[in-house]
Amino acid sequence: MFRFLKTLLGSPVPALTPREAQDLTRQGALILDVREPVERARGFIPGSRHVSLGDLGRADLPQGQVLICQCASGHRSALAARQLQARGFDVRNLQGGLQAWQAAGLPTRRGKQT
DSSP: OHHHHHHOOOOOEEEEHHHHHHHHHHTOOOEEEOSSSHHHHHOBBBOOEOOOGGGGGGGOTTTTTTTEOOOOSSHHHHHHHHHHHHOOEEEEEEEHHHHHHHTTTOOBBBBBOO
């Protein structure tokens, strides 16, 4: 019974702290910003790639690279991570999102980098 539920629900997506996410990007992981364009224009993590949650199903994403999903607070990115995990991607969720990243004193930029 439990095995059936685990198969149905999938494995939990690992959550990362901002510092863990930063370390993983130094090893080649890609941060995937799933917020809306207006949110991204207010600030983003340097080196991250923008794909809105609603566009995730159509996005051409790299296979074989760890993807770290990120939103404002970690909720939308958890949904995105589950979707990507179901599609076979190696994915993590940035716990607390951009808010936690900024609270940890990690760098952000403003503008419209994609």
